[in-house]
Amino acid sequence: MRSRNENSNLSVHAIAGTNVVILGLNLKDNVNFSGGGDLCPSTLSAVMSSLTVVDDDNGADAKKASSQCSALINNERPPSRDVFVGFAIDRRDLSTGKSISLNFDGKPIQKFHFGDYTVEKGSEYEYSVRRMIKAPSRSGYSFFSRPKYLKVGSPLVVTITTEDPSSGKHGIYFNRGVAGSQAYAEKFGEFRKWHKINKYGTPHWTSIINPLSIPDPAKKKEACAWLSRGLEEAILEFISQAGDGNWQIRGTAYEFTHSEVIHAFAAAVERGVDVKIIRHVKGSYRPKTRYNDVVEDEDGKVVKEWVPDKTTNDAQRAIDAVGFHSLDHARIWHHDTFIERHTSSIMHNKFITLIHDGKAIQVFTGSTNFTESALYGQSNVGHIVRDEDVAKQYLAYWNELAKDPPGRSKRHYGEEDRGGRSQDEYKVPMDETNEQLQPDPAGTQPHGTITVLFSPRKTSDLLDWYADRMRDAFTSVHHTAAFGVSQTFAQVLNRDGNSSGERGVRRSPRIAKHIETTDDKLLRYILFDSQPSERSSEKFREGAKKKGKGDVYCDYFDFRKVKSNRIAYGAVLSEGKTELDGGTSSSEHSEALTGLSTFVDFVHTKTLLIDALTDNPTIITGSANFSIASIEQNDENMLVIQGDTGVADVYFTEFMRLFDHFYARDKHNESSDHGSKSARAWCDVVEDDSWMKPFFDPSNQLFRERVLLG
Numbered sequence: 001m002r003s004r005n006e007n008s009n010l011s012v013h014a015i016a017g018t019n020v021v022i023l024g025l026n027l028k029d030n031v032n033f034s035g036g037g038d039l040c041p042s043t044l045s046a047v048m049s050s051l052t053v054v055d056d057d058n059g060a061d062a063k064k065a066s067s068q069c070s071a072l073i074n075n076e077r078p079p080s081r082d083v084f085v086g087f088a089i090d091r092r093d094l095s096t097g098k099s100i101s102l103n104f105d106g107k108p109i110q111k112f113h114f115g116d117y118t119v120e121k122g123s124e125y126e127y128s129v130r131r132m133i134k135a136p137s138r139s140g141y142s143f144f145s146r147p148k149y150l151k152v153g154s155p156l157v158v159t160i161t162t163e164d165p166s167s168g169k170h171g172i173y174f175n176r177g178v179a180g181s182q183a184y185a186e187k188f189g190e191f192r193k194w195h196k197i198n199k200y201g202t203p204h205w206t207s208i209i210n211p212l213s214i215p216d217p218a219k220k221k222e223a224c225a226w227l228s229r230g231l232e233e234a235i236l237e238f239i240s241q242a243g244d245g246n247w248q249i250r251g252t253a254y255e256f257t258h259s260e261v262i263h264a265f266a267a268a269v270e271r272g273v274d275v276k277i278i279r280h281v282k283g284s285y286r287p288k289t290r291y292n293d294v295v296e297d298e299d300g301k302v303v304k305e306w307v308p309d310k311t312t313n314d315a316q317r318a319i320d321a322v323g324f325h326s327l328d329h330a331r332i333w334h335h336d337t338f339i340e341r342h343t344s345s346i347m348h349n350k351f352i353t354l355i356h357d358g359k360a361i362q363v364f365t366g367s368t369n370f371t372e373s374a375l376y377g378q379s380n381v382g383h384i385v386r387d388e389d390v391a392k393q394y395l396a397y398w399n400e401l402a403k404d405p406p407g408r409s410k411r412h413y414g415e416e417d418r419g420g421r422s423q424d425e426y427k428v429p430m431d432e433t434n435e436q437l438q439p440d441p442a443g444t445q446p447h448g449t450i451t452v453l454f455s456p457r458k459t460s461d462l463l464d465w466y467a468d469r470m471r472d473a474f475t476s477v478h479h480t481a482a483f484g485v486s487q488t489f490a491q492v493l494n495r496d497g498n499s500s501g502e503r504g505v506r507r508s509p510r511i512a513k514h515i516e517t518t519d520d521k522l523l524r525y526i527l528f529d530s531q532p533s534e535r536s537s538e539k540f541r542e543g544a545k546k547k548g549k550g551d552v553y554c555d556y557f558d559f560r561k562v563k564s565n566r567i568a569y570g571a572v573l574s575e576g577k578t579e580l581d582g583g584t585s586s587s588e589h590s591e592a593l594t595g596l597s598t599f600v601d602f603v604h605t606k607t608l609l610i611d612a613l614t615d616n617p618t619i620i621t622g623s624a625n626f627s628i629a630s631i632e633q634n635d636e637n638m639l640v641i642q643g644d645t646g647v648a649d650v651y652f653t654e655f656m657r658l659f660d661h662f663y664a665r666d667k668h669n670e671s672s673d674h675g676s677k678s679a680r681a682w683c684d685v686v687e688d689d690s691w692m693k694p695f696f697d698p699s700n701q702l703f704r705e706r707v708l709l710g
Helices: 041-050 059-071 184-189 217-230 231-240 259-270 310-319 327-335 372-376 388-401 430-437 463-470 487-493 502-507 509-517 534-546 627-632 647-671 691-698 701-708
Strands: 004-005 009-015 021-027 084-093 100-101 113-116 124-134 149-161 170-174 192-198 202-208 247-253 274-280 283-287 304-308 338-341 352-358 359-366 383-386 451-453 478-481 525-527 567-570 608-609 618-622 636-642
Touching: 004 149, 004 283, 009 124, 009 149, 009 647, 021 124, 021 647, 021 701, 084 113, 084 149, 084 274, 084 691, 113 647, 113 701, 170 217, 170 647, 184 217, 217 231, 217 372, 231 352, 231 383, 247 259, 247 388, 259 274, 259 310, 259 327, 304 310, 310 327, 352 388, 359 388, 359 618, 388 430, 388 451, 388 636, 430 451, 451 627, 463 487, 463 608, 463 618, 463 627, 509 608, 525 647, 525 701, 567 647, 608 647, 608 701, 618 647, 691 701
Parallel strands: 247 274, 274 338, 478 525, 525 567
Antiparallel strands: 004 009, 009 021, 021 113, 084 100, 084 124, 124 149, 170 383, 192 202, 247 352, 283 304, 352 359, 359 383, 451 636, 478 608, 608 618, 618 636
């Protein structure tokens, strides 16, 4: 949901997801500085300090502000003023009437957008925005009671309702995804333990706060619930809808070790539900050993045995650990429930289709593996689509996967190419089947549609189509790149903004009007799981040169320089640099991960949002990592949702929650690592006017962000 309120001076743009509300703040046109960057910070503060947030009935305040702005822009002497240090934001829950301040420790908010991450789903809230100034040095307060900052002016109020994922066509659930945070450390830091880990071949000590190792059952449950943030509960509730023998469950699983989810499937079997799950089963043949000696046959040849990979073996152990009251149900579980998928590169799907009375009615999909890491560690999304047509497509895809056909066509089979196999024995490769189920799309999809795309496919043309959507963006791109950025995407990101996106202009005249005053045509947000490696970059660059493609190769170290790209990557505040309570370091509150993730620590979602804040946004989400392998080799599924602003708002607000969280840590760590003396303590207030300058400098990304969100 989106809501706006404005007066003659300021505007507030509220965007509500499920558990996040983003507030964009901006100056109105009569106090717009987008025409140039000549105004000094003190001039900006003078203008802001002169503004009242709500003008009086006859508009005198607006006229006064406009007159003062005109004088300032003409380089006349600014009027006497208080120092404007930021915004004060209060929130009132309209169902309970409870009001709280969102200003941490009473400090002003020194930016033009703010994220409220403590709202509840399906709730109505009222936000009040006011200016904050430095308290006058002389006032009626005593030395001990005098506040440092004061709220002034009447509030500008906006009301908004958060999305309820339990009803409607779409139910979207994001986990917390930020175990490495001040909040998690403050809540559960007493359970921190130090471990020596050896990730990427470099052993080092790290502290973790593993929720599963908390000895207090109540605290353990609280920690898991805080990290899951409703995602685990959504999976369990989705499965529990299948109540009896009139239901069927058709699922797929890549990583499959989470006890609660596995037991939920087992409980469905005991209720008489027909449960079938296709799971990833891969391995390799290795020399058989006995008592550390290699086993040989009578002819002296080494005997080889099939050894499952770790993903397969871990899942099998979790499946075998389930017990049943009835032997019949145990036999069904072990002999009839699971279908092994051997012939694809990776069976990377993680979706569940619900079927009632023979009709597919709902599907649960997204990026979430059925593991503790996926729920309590890295960021993930679970997306329910309550649409029979979409569920029917997933069921058709599942039925083909269940035959365990080859993933890709090695050649176009003719009658003579089947090696004597009958038509019934011949299995059509999945890349052929998938392109029959859904051909590659062309252009932007019709407004209000949901397009389902399955992999593997014959070519990587679908990746080009994704890149075209990014290239055609006019206002914004929001992309999570858990496993890096493909060359196809990198080529787009290595160019500055594109002015050809007429769809965005038509759908968002407010943004288009402001954009005309700056050279930046859009802002692209890219969120990596971890900071890209220069060593890996050099290795791939050398490989491209050997193939004669060195002149076109580009990656993060190239497109990070493009001013349209705003980039963050997963991180915690550097150890020993967490600053609290006036700059004192406290190891008790040092940020720590859960230790549950072995490869992807921070960002695991696979999302691409195009022009998210327009009336015709594109939302692309699912299991695939926007790579050639994910399109040509793996079993994958993706949703393309066109024009649904409610869905866009949920994905946008969650993306910004994660991006802002990690971006702040990236910048703080960078300045600390370089020993910057100007680096201020974590969350300290800038006491002078300089905090505003980037937001009104057209060459700065914060200028563009202010326009986009405000």
